[in-house]
Amino acid sequence: MPTYEYECDQCGVRFERMQAMSAPQVDACPECGGRVRRLISGGAAFIVKGVSMHTAEAPGSPPNCGRDTRCCGRREPCETKPCQ
Numbered sequence: 001m002p003t004y005e006y007e008c009d010q011c012g013v014r015f016e017r018m019q020a021m022s023a024p025q026v027d028a029c030p031e032c033g034g035r036v037r038r039l040i041s042g043g044a045a046f047i048v049k050g051v052s053m054h055t056a057e058a059p060g061s062p063p064n065c066g067r068d069t070r071c072c073g074r075r076e077p078c079e080t081k082p083c084q
Contacts, residue, residue, distance in 0.1 A: 001018050001019065001020055002018070002019065002020075002021060003017070003018050003019075004016065004017055004018075004019055004025075004026075004038055004039075004041075005038070005039045005041055006025075006026050006029075006036045006037065006038050006039065007036060007037060007039055008029035008031065008032060008034045008035070008036050009034060009035045009036065009037060010029065010032055010034025010035065011029060011031055011032045011034060013029060013030075013031045013032070014039075015029075015030060025038050026038075
């Protein structure tokens, strides 16, 4: 469900609401009851949370393989560096 940002024309407070795209826009400020307008956001984005085997590596760099680390989806440490 997308999050929309609104700003009150009267008091200037900004707030967000998670709404279905088909839901009507918010028309009253929760603080003062004044008229609000929906702001244009910077676009859609998402955050991936969790542990990745390449978390500490720069994007696009090869995996940090070695006898002490696991990579390439293997369950055991690699015998050669880099993984093949």
